[in-house]
Amino acid sequence: MASINQAAWLDAIGQPLRVGSADMPKAREGEIVVRNRAIAINPVSWKAQDTGVTVQKWPVLLEYDIAGEVYEVGVGVDNSRKGDRVVACVEGPMNPDSRHGAFQLYCVAKTATVAKIPDNVAFTEACVLPIAFNTAVVSLCAPPGKGFGLPSPSLHPTQSGKTIVVWGASSSVGVLTLQLARAAGIKAIGVSSAQNFGLCTSCGAVEMLDYHEPSIVQDVVRTVRAVGGSFVGILDCVSIPNQSLKFCIPVLEHLGGGELGVLHPDVQPEVSNKITITHIFGMNEITHAFWKDYITPALEQGELKCLPEALVVGKGLESLQKALDVLRKGVSAKKVVVEL
Numbered sequence: 001m002a003s004i005n006q007a008a009w010l011d012a013i014g015q016p017l018r019v020g021s022a023d024m025p026k027a028r029e030g031e032i033v034v035r036n037r038a039i040a041i042n043p044v045s046w047k048a049q050d051t052g053v054t055v056q057k058w059p060v061l062l063e064y065d066i067a068g069e070v071y072e073v074g075v076g077v078d079n080s081r082k083g084d085r086v087v088a089c090v091e092g093p094m095n096p097d098s099r100h101g102a103f104q105l106y107c108v109a110k111t112a113t114v115a116k117i118p119d120n121v122a123f124t125e126a127c128v129l130p131i132a133f134n135t136a137v138v139s140l141c142a143p144p145g146k147g148f149g150l151p152s153p154s155l156h157p158t159q160s161g162k163t164i165v166v167w168g169a170s171s172s173v174g175v176l177t178l179q180l181a182r183a184a185g186i187k188a189i190g191v192s193s194a195q196n197f198g199l200c201t202s203c204g205a206v207e208m209l210d211y212h213e214p215s216i217v218q219d220v221v222r223t224v225r226a227v228g229g230s231f232v233g234i235l236d237c238v239s240i241p242n243q244s245l246k247f248c249i250p251v252l253e254h255l256g257g258g259e260l261g262v263l264h265p266d267v268q269p270e271v272s273n274k275i276t277i278t279h280i281f282g283m284n285e286i287t288h289a290f291w292k293d294y295i296t297p298a299l300e301q302g303e304l305k306c307l308p309e310a311l312v313v314g315k316g317l318e319s320l321q322k323a324l325d326v327l328r329k330g331v332s333a334k335k336v337v338v339e340l
Helices: 043-051 130-141 172-183 194-202 216-227 241-254 285-293 295-300 317-329
Strands: 006-009 018-021 031-040 065-073 085-089 106-110 114-116 162-167 187-192 207-210 230-236 258-262 275-279 309-315 334-339
Touching (some): 006 317, 031 085, 043 317, 065 106, 065 130, 085 130, 114 295, 130 172, 130 285, 162 172, 162 216, 172 230, 187 194, 187 216, 194 207, 207 216, 216 241, 230 241, 285 295, 309 317, 317 334
Parallel strands (some): 162 187, 162 230, 187 207, 309 334
Antiparallel strands (some): 006 018, 031 065, 031 106, 031 334, 065 085, 085 114
């Protein structure tokens, strides 16, 4: 009996998701079809529902982060077989072809951003990784202008002598950046709320600071100097002018300048010529090598953890609207996930 696909469509800005039929995708050259078992939700998806950001064509299927089983393999694919348990970063609404949207039972993934997951890693755990992993890799490893140009993470890291600050360290991108920095021999100082210090330290932060403290700017400056190494800059995983940026920019000024990585393309803070603003975009070919050679063995060896912890808010496509609503209200040190 042929499988039937269904999807949670967003028909227009401000509309609730509509669960309905969808064409059954076919795998083309270099692609696989995945039977989705878990989908993680990122802030960009509720923003797309509210404003239309990233949407190329209506109606649209949102999201990028999936985990499931390989259902079909296209021509030229040699790293996946039918039945494999995989995690993948799909192209979502940035591709006008709805085959690539995550909000459906079956979707297409390009094999350059697919990795097998060990049997002891649940689908709901694995799906927290993809876009945050990509963003962390680009932040650290992409050349100047797109990232910080730092050494690549390795299963056998050596100390790089580099030091960075990760602001919003308990966020999805933050905890992945901490893990990958540790795997690249980079000293990462984290900034978050105090309740999330344990999580961030377990991910590799060498020091943690509480952004609620009135002295946070001076605290970060002092800690960077105490930790030592060659200071590179700050990855701001929050990237909101009246929240994180009002602290990150003075920190860099006190330290004599450096890189400021921001995650929102529309944020254009005014800074002195001592500070270089880098807009981080996670969809970058530099990530492909890490999907091919790093994710699976790092998961198997416990060097890469599926963090932050999944907050499963429901099961089935009908739960995706609830997931958007939960994330819109805000979560701390969790990744909102729906199981299928």
